[in-house]
Amino acid sequence: MPELPEVETVKNDLKSKITGTKIVSVSALWPGIVKDIPYEVFVKQVQGVEVEDVRRRAKNLIIKLSNGMNLLVHLKMTGHFMIAEDSAEVSSEGKWIKAKNKNLIDDRQNQFIRIIFHLDNGTILAMSDMRKFAYIKLVDDKELEKFLASYGPEPFSSEFTERKLASILKSKNIAVKKILMDQSQIAGIGNIYADEILWAARVHPLSVSSKLSDKDIEAIYQNIKKILKLAIEKRGTSTSDFRDTEGKKGKFGDLRNVYRKTDLPCPECGGPVKKITVGGRGTHFCPVCQKEVK
Ligand SMILES: [Zn+2]
Structure with missing residues (x-):
């Protein structure tokens, strides 16, 4: 999507x-x-x-x-x-x-x-x-x-500060990936970028959002901005259907680390990428690099 x-x-x-x-x-x-x-x-x-x-x-x-x-x-x-x-x-x-x-x-x-x-x-x-x-x-x-008005802040708006993200994550005791994809909390992130952001931040997708450390939150914040910016520069991800107005594929798919890479080596540790289901969505992560915080 x-x-x-x-x-x-x-x-x-x-x-x-x-x-x-x-x-x-x-x-x-x-x-x-x-x-x-x-x-x-x-x-x-x-x-x-x-x-x-x-x-x-x-x-x-x-x-x-x-x-x-x-x-x-x-x-x-x-x-x-x-x-x-x-x-x-x-x-x-x-x-x-x-x-x-x-x-x-x-x-x-x-x-x-x-x-x-x-x-x-x-x-x-x-x-x-x-x-x-x-x-x-x-x-x-x-x-x-x-x-x-029903949408959460835009990731590139001045309203979306690290403090704002901390207050969003600390307000709920649910899997962090679910909050990242909840459009009423933060606007625009879906399944592909949630998996990539959490891997880059070394945060397990099932970690309880309210239990995340300040360091985890800072890493998630930095990677939301970094990964979305890079993906815009690459004109999106076309691992499935997306095409631009010229009918062309985006190139971020070549740069992804875990999304739809089940059993392939994690670029950080070399161990296999695992797939689980979070909030009904296929979720890809590295069990070595991303430790669950319960
Ligand atoms: Zn790893």
Whole structure:
């Protein structure tokens, strides 16, 4: 699932490519991607409207429109946006038939197009989503702010200090990995980065968060920033489905140490990486380097 680095990558791409463009028309191959309002109403509201800005909050993309509304997009498991020239062609099954960018055609992950926005700068914005869990909602500023208020601090915000992280971790007696992935506590971290952050911090994913030492908390804090920053620079992780707006894979997967590396050697001690389940999610760690604090 796209996490902060992947959604940030898409946000940066879209911000530079679609800000200031006007949505000329919309065509959905699967209208069900639009949630809460009838698809026809959605189309009427977004056609002829300009994109004013694109931002990210947690794992949400927010496309601000000139009519006071916002497209609130969650990519969920397999959703991603792609940009192509407007002469590109998509089949009725949502597959690219013709496009200058060969990544779009050659990579199977890009072949599940559900909706296309035709823009006035000669490009189209298409969203592919194999699993059909991604959604687009049309919300006004008030609804948007209400929805976003449920999220915890952004890891790169001034609000997210080491003291703030300590107060979050000390407030609960549950597995530290569960708190790192809880969007209401900290925004944007999911399964991949929680495993990588905890390995780098030498903290066991099942350690009870309230029992962590100041040293553990400092290490988690430093590695949240360090790993998310590096993953943004590498344009995310594509160990499964994620693709950027060119239909390309991110490169952080090459740098990961434990995520989906069960039985492979830990880069620190050489022992095998183990897999357990924490909060229903497959969790990868080194039992030698990461000792559980109960
Ligand atoms: Zn190890």
